[in-house]
Amino acid sequence: MAGVLFGPDITFLGVPRCDLTDESSYADADIVILGAPLDGGTSYRSGARFGPSALRQACYLPQDGSRPSLALRVDGLKDLRVYDAGDVMLYSGDIEQAVKMIEEDVYKITAAGAIPIILGGDHTIAWPDHTGVARHYGFGNVSMIHFDAHADTGDILNGSLVGHGTPMRRLIESGALRGDRFLQLGLRGYWPDEPVLQWMAANGLRSYEMTEIVARGLEPCLTEAFDIATTDCEGVFISVDIDVCDPGHAPGTGTPEPGGFSARELLDAVRRICYELPVVGVDVVEVAPPYDHADITALLGNRVVLEVISAIARRRKDRAAGTTWDPMQPLLAGREADEQLRLITEGEQARRRGDGGARPHHHH
Numbered sequence: 629m630a631g632v633l634f635g636p637d638i639t640f641l642g643v644p645r646c647d648l649t650d651e652s653s654y655a656d657a658d659i660v661i662l663g664a665p666l667d668g669g670t671s672y673r674s675g676a677r678f679g680p681s682a683l684r685q686a687c688y689l690p691q692d693g694s695r696p697s698l699a700l701r702v703d704g705l706k707d708l709r710v711y712d713a714g715d716v717m718l719y720s721g722d723i724e725q726a727v728k729m730i731e732e733d734v735y736k737i738t739a740a741g742a743i744p745i746i747l748g749g750d751h752t753i754a755w756p757d758h759t760g761v762a763r764h765y766g767f768g769n770v771s772m773i774h775f776d777a778h779a780d781t782g783d784i785l786n787g788s789l790v791g792h793g794t795p796m797r798r799l800i801e802s803g804a805l806r807g808d809r810f811l812q813l814g815l816r817g818y819w820p821d822e823p824v825l826q827w828m829a830a831n832g833l834r835s836y837e838m839t840e841i842v843a844r845g846l847e848p849c850l851t852e853a854f855d856i857a858t859t860d861c862e863g864v865f866i867s868v869d870i871d872v873c874d875p876g877h878a879p880g881t882g883t884p885e886p887g888g889f890s891a892r893e894l895l896d897a898v899r900r901i902c903y904e905l906p907v908v909g910v911d912v913v914e915v916a917p918p919y920d921h922a923d924i925t926a927l928l929g930n931r932v933v934l935e936v937i938s939a940i941a942r943r944r945k946d947r948a949a950g951t952t953w954d955p956m957q958p959l960l961a962g963r964e965a966d967e968q969l970r971l972i973t974e975g976e977q978a979r980r981r982g983d984g985g986a987r988p989h990h991h992h
C-alpha cells in the first residue's frame with residue numbers, strides 16, 4: 629500500500645492517490661507526484677526528510693484537488709490526470725539503498741508515460757530522479773536545467789560518493805546526463821573549489837552565476853539555456869533546489885546562501901520552462917521545514933510544483949488548439965461582462981426602489 633513516511637496520510641493538495649505496486653492505478657496518469665523524504669545526504673543541516681509532507685499541504689485553500697490558475701487560466705490538477713504515489717519508504721541512514729529505491733519508482737512512473745514530480749528530500753535525489761527518467765528516454769537524451777546556489781558537482785564529499793553535493797557529478801559520469809546539456813542557474817557564494825570548476829569546464833557545463841544573471845537579465849539567460857537544453861535531446865528535466873532563492877524568500881533550507889532569486893523570479897522561470905519546453909521530469913528539493921519561518925519556504929515549494937503542473941496543462945491545451953498563452957491578456961477579458969453588468973444594474977435599481985433586489989453572486 630502506498631502511503632507517506634511521516635505525518636498525516638495526505639496527497640498533494642488532495643489529488644487522488646495511486647500505488648506504484650499496482651500499475652493500473654496510474655496507467656492513465658499525465659503526472660505522478662512522489663515523495664522522497666531523504667536527508668541522509670546533507671552536509672550541514674538535515675531536516676529535508678520533512679519536505680514532502682510540507683510541500684503537499686502548504687496552502688491556505690482546501691485540499692480539494694483543484695487549483696484554477698489566475699495567470700494560466702487552466703486548472704492543472706483537474707485538466708491533467710495528476711496522482712500522488714506517496715513516499716518512497718526509504719531509510720535516510722542507508723543512502724545507497726535509498727537512491728536505488730527512488731530510481732526504481734521514478735523509472736516506473738516514466739515508463740508508464742507520465743511525468744514524475746519528485747518532492748525532496750535533499751539534493752542527493754537528483755541522481756536517481758534524472759537517472760530514472762533517462763533510463764526510459766535513453767542516456768544522454770534528457771537535458772537538465774538546474775536551479776541552485778550550489779553546483780552540486782563535487783566528487784567525494786565527507787568520504788562519500790553519494791550526497792547532496794555530488795549528484796550532478798554522478799549523473800554526468802554515468803552518462804545519464806550529458807555535461808554539455810546541463811544548465812545551471814543561480815550559482816553564488818564560496819563553493820566549489822578550483823579543481824571542481826575545472827572538471828565542470830572540461831565536461832562542457834554551462835553555469836549561470838547569479839552575477840551573470842543580474843548583469844544580463846534572467847530572460848536572455850533562460851532563452852540561451854533553452855536553446856542548449858533542446859538541442860539533440862528529447863526532453864528536459866528541471867531540478868529546483870529551493871536554496872536558489874534568497875534566504876529571505878526561502879529560509880527553510882539546509883545550506884542557505886544569501887543573494888539569490890526572488891520567489892517571483894523562480895516561479896516566472898519555472899512557468900516559462902514548463903510552457904515552452906518538453907519537460908519530462910521535475911524535482912523540488914532542499915525544503916527543510918525545521919528551519920522554516922511562517923511556512924515561507926514550504927509555500928514557495930508548493931507553488932513551484934503548482935506552476936509546473938499549470939504550465940504543462942496550458943502548454944498541452946495550446947498545442948492541441950493551436951493557440952498561444954498571452955500574459956498581457958487581462959484576466960477579466962472575454963468573460964460574461966454584459967451579464968455581470970445587467971445583474972449589477974438590476975441590483976442598483978432594486979436598492980433604489982428599496983426592495984433589496986437580486987444581487988450578483990460572488991465567487992471566490
Ligand SMILES: [Mn+2]
Pocket residue numbers: 751776777778780792869914
Ligand atoms: Mn543543491
